[in-house]
Amino acid sequence: MGGLREVAAPFVVPGPSGVAIRTRLKHLTADDETVLRLVADHLGSLASRDLKARCAAGLEHDREQWAERKRTLTQESSSRWAGSITKATHDQWALARRGQLAYIQSLQAGIETITHRLSRPVGEEGTKQAPGGYRSRREWFAKSRRLRVLEDRLQAVRANREAGVVCVVRGGKRLLNTRHHLEQAQLTEAEWRARWEAGRRFLQADGESGKPFGNETIRVTRDGEVSLKLPAPLAHLANTPHGRYVLTAPVAFAYRGEQWADRVTANRAVAYRIHEDVGRGRWYLTASWTIPPVQTVPLAAARAHGLIGVDTNADHLAAWRLDNHGNPVGEPLRFGYDLSGTAQHRDAQVRHALIRLLHWAERQGLAIAIEDLDFATEKTREKHGRRKRFRNLISGMPTSRLRVRLVSMAAELGIPLVAVDPAYTSRWGAQHWQKPLTTTTRKTTRHDAAAVAIGRRALGHPIRMGAPPRPFRHWGRTAPPPHDRSDRVGHRTAQARPGTLGREGNRPRIPGPRTRSVRAGGGANAVDQNAQHRSGRSAEHGFWHQDSLPLSL
Template sequence: MGNYLGRLYRTDLAIRVSKGTVPVWENGRADRKRELTKYSSSRWAGAITRAAEDQYQLGMRGLTAYCDTLTTNIRQLEKRLAVPVGTVDAAKTRGYRTPAEHRAKTLRLRHQEAALVTASARLSLGSPAIAVGGGQLWGARQNLAAAGLTRGQWRARWDAARMFLTADGESGAPWGNQTIRVETDGTLVIKVPTGLTDMMGAKLRLSVPVGFELRGAEWADRAAQNQAIRYDITFDADKERWYLNASWSYQDAAVIPPVTALQGGRIIGVDLNADHLTAGIVDASGNPVGTPAIIPLLVAGLSASTRDGHLRQAITTLLDHAEAAGAAAIAIEDLNFVDARTTGRETMGRGHRGKKFRRTVAGIPTGAFRDRLTAMAANRGIWIIAVDPAYTSRWGEQHWAKPLQKRTSSPTVTRHQAAAVAIGRRAHGHSITRRKDGVRSQQRMTAPTPPADAMVKPVNTRAPSGTVTGLPRRPLPRPTG
């Protein structure tokens, strides 16, 4: 069934790509759905055409971003190539160091210009390149030895990735879906496409019940109330296992509380890094509570689905930490590396060090983290506060690393833990910096000594009797005898 519907989906996607960029009323979805209904059903045809349209729009967004990246690279290359080798112009644009590097960058400029011409032509025609099954897996077919796969293993993965078993939910339908549904007792029922009814019958019913470990109670409530539930069935060729995923949407929050209301309680400041999250609790007075927690987030070199799973797990741990601390909000930096990733290698360092830095920047999932955290926190009733990311790491390390070190038993307090406290303080409306310890104006001091960095002024002969200018006013001891 997955292979059969997959062929229908790829055919419909090819037809949609051939139409190019057209208005919604001219993309022919109604005619395509009517034609697909002959071979499947009206609901299967609706799911296929909707998925094809979403995939086409995703491909166009990717092609547009690719053209923008090429344009930025070409502009930066031309700017640096115009400066003589080993010099800096009046605008502080640095030329390349050696003639060999200058020539290599010239060749790269020609390559980027040719790629931009090709990509721009595809963009103008509205014809993105889409590999159903994944471009990475398709590239592995060209070199199976490097991918560590045999031809049979690759074919099994490829066929599994090109299946289509997705059914959108429908409010009011029995158990929230009439195409793929799971009844309250765990029975999975699938509507068989028209082209396979002679072999499978009208419906396919699994004898083994299925269940959901995550949010099973919430799913059962929605299914009992006939609210819309979408189902996706996938097959893992390596593990030889079938997976059933259920998903649904929530209504937007009716009332968003003001920031001042959230600042009256505890806030979790979160510092996002390439391999971990750092979460620090800050109370309403701006004081850190305990030691900021470190949540691992290792996503480098992982596939998109696995990376998303690790990200969800880290966010779940973060939300559990916020609930345990009694925090009503989580503060994150309003940070995005889209511009930095677009500029590329020409403005983010050179050589091995620059490449390492670019990989680090590319490995920080800022956009995915922000979107996932917002959605998952809304389900827990936790709000998100975005703060300015300026100097949070630098000032956090300068002003909060030592105070945190004094109150914890850990050997070292990292700058990321201090940055989490700085983010939490900024969300509360407090300043990140701290006043230096020492004498305060109009405060009693137990010892009549100035701070170490204070400058003691000479004695003023016009000062009142019994006081010394430059020191706290305190009566001098009376002479005895």
């Protein structure tokens, strides 16, 4: 236990705090698309200027500067558009600060790993707790140069963070870099330019409770009529009074449409965003609103009747049902998905696998236990060296996307989620559970064994057989013997109940008569079974010794 890190306690995952639904704006006329592009381009230019001003202020920014920026934007748009732009700017700046901190932590982890390996002799093998030295003098020299590069980067990023300087690209850094690799991206310059302009547009408005239909800037009525409050320089494009432009075709939300209709009918706040998918040539409308925090069930209630342990892998979810004593029940299940292809295809694959898992859990009436995975610091080349296939494997695992999807979908179905520490679950599951759970008709994989380990940790049971014993001596695995009364065939696989008494324990006195002559609890040695003169008892044979595992229950 000396080299193992402390394992965090399991907890029930809180539900989502907001809802977002999307629908397509169909049957738009050419005038509609022209107005949407003009408004989005104008507001996008204002958002770029505001972001530049916010980044220039750095840590010296205060409420006075915020109010001044909003007044400047109001003159060229409206007060509500200005409020939406400044709020989005602050969110983007805060996101850049969080990314900057994560980058610093990644650089620190890489520097620590390289420094440790450079201090070890060349060719020294590593252990499970710490890596060894580099393979050759050539690699040692290359890594010593990389160490200086990382130290310089860390020093520069730390200086920027202390000064409040962040690096932000409106439209996305990835799309910006694609401009230099158009052939590899299979794009022409015109196609890239269209995507770049669409990514830098701004057409979103925050909701307001008490206003008509929950939003004064982008208004969507219960019948699906969409209208925009045009900025002041574009007010001449309005086709209705009060400087508003109404789109030709109505919209409808197929998913959560009733919830959205209830909110707009009650004039509760709903935020909207309109954006163009240039690749498909379509326009979309996204509606979002906050919801009260979902009341999570206590941990004891979530695992009262057992749960389902789930192991996340690069191409499937391995699941196994466990009872409340930690025993695997039934057969393991696998929910596969294919993460090749487009982003929409990958997202659909993840959603399809999750909904099958959740429907199974709903039929069983059980909670789901899953690892609290985060590979942010685990997929660097300094961590795993030349193991490129393993780095690609963990980089391809959709941990963040799966976590967000699972939380929202489980909350919708009312299924509790229990998150556990992922430390050693795969290793200990394969070591202690893969072989005992393998039979002539079932081949248990490492992933199935890891699902059992995850479920046992969520239930509060030990994973390893060498864990500290429970108050009862027989608290271990036991099962019907295969063909005789010995254990030579293999380890026992089932587990006794926590309250079951051992073979040599005193039996409780049961009220009521048990024989015609002696009442329950009668006699001097009625409770102490060892004191009675019975064949095979320790009172008769002083040399008898209790085995390490029980022979019966």
